[in-house]
Amino acid sequence: MTNPQPSIACAAAGPIGCRSCDLHEICRVAGVLAFDANRSRQSTGALRTVQAGAALFRAGDPAQTVFAVRQGLLKTVRVSAEGDEQILSLHTPGEVLGLEAFVGGTHGSDVIAVQPVVCCELPLRAIGAQRLHEGELGSALVRLLGRAIAPRPNFSRGPMRQRVTSFLLDLGSRLTDRGLDGRQFMLGLSRSEIANLLDTRIETVSRMLQQLQREQAIRVRGGKVSLLSLAPAIGA
Amino acid sequence: MTNPQPSIACAAAGPIGCRSCDLHEICRVAGVLAFDANRSRQSTGALRTVQAGAALFRAGDPAQTVFAVRQGLLKTVRVSAEGDEQILSLHTPGEVLGLEAFVGGTHGSDVIAVQPVVCCELPLRAIGAQRLHEGELGSALVRLLGRAIAPRPNFSRGPMRQRVTSFLLDLGSRLTDRGLDGRQFMLGLSRSEIANLLDTRIETVSRMLQQLQREQAIRVRGGKVSLLSLAPAIGA
């Protein structure tokens, strides 16, 4: 029997379709897309699964493949010069990882699954590295890179309540934007990981989540978060 | 008499030469470089001066020109959805601004001089927008964009002392990297701007700078900062 796209049991987010993927245009131009029976686009590229806690790639690895998250959640981790590791960002389905591959060289940080992940692999050679900077493919690539240079929202600023709410709201809206359920999702992150991301302590995260829950703004149950009536902030 | 590159009186940083500029490769490939009498490369592009406090460009402006900072200091400012404005990054000589131009569309944030600035203008049409994604120019462009997607250091994390020291150290090393004096420079930023960047209050910035000065780690005099024996952090 055919099992075209491996799905995962306790998946928090996904899977998504090619249409809502940031790599879609590249795949289309590079000709690695086909049509399935339903006439919806379907990647013919290789899929890769990453179990929670395992790395998609690590800093220093040669960057030769671009990845698109199809399902699950990952984190980018960098260890600072002082030796402490810092979570720089999370990656939800539809996002592209490993853009360093286009530039050459190696990956600059670890990317690790915080939930079971399925992603598409697009090896550079599969799209003809020679013709990479030419024509339609070149401009699609520049657009993709251009989107990536936009500054990412920073959740380690402002009062703690705002950090937690804007973090949750951002995650939710990113899922919603890809057609997934952003009002209720598996978080996957531990308190320790959330604290790292928000630049605070696990106790503070715990207290803030409890407080939001008391206020009926959110509901946390067994790793699943529901955003009930979460307001962006109290500010100005 | 010829005055090939306008200099600025109270300039904090710069001017730098084309060789230490991130746009150098693009300029070379695009053929906008010439050689001056000393056989050192010299841009033939237009120069633009921006007085302190004035904008190089603003969010929403059509992005049609790429800029390279030659002298001075700028800040990228974005107003959040809640209406408060946030300084996202500083820009020292040698850095490139306005990469959105390559992608098309408009600028995403205000870029404002915090010190008198001189920068090179490279209008897209000057480098033949048609052939932008082809050959050597295309790969130079991808390299430039690729460098820009590397995550910027975040100074709004950790204890306040570390934020201030790593901020100063970063600024200093960026100047040093371009062949400028990174151990002693005009800051140009007000306390209010530093506080914004570090996500704290002006009083806290003031106290921390005073404390570092008492410890002989730095010296602040009339807007000029000297890094005497500033250690990265006390950490691990």
Add this chain to the structure above:
DNA sequence: CGTTAATTTGAAAATTTTCAACGTGCGTGG
């Protein structure tokens, strides 16, 4: 010079961290 803006300083209030204890879930091994 006089006036205004920016910075510094002090002291109380608020937030966050630290340290310690407690609870829960879960897998292991008796």
Add this chain to the structure above:
DNA sequence: CCACGCACGTTGAAAATTTTCAAATTAACG
């Protein structure tokens, strides 16, 4: 099956840091 150990999360209370508010200084500018 249950006791145990262990990782993870929650909770409490004191300590530390940071913010707030107010006032005093200093710098900037016409």
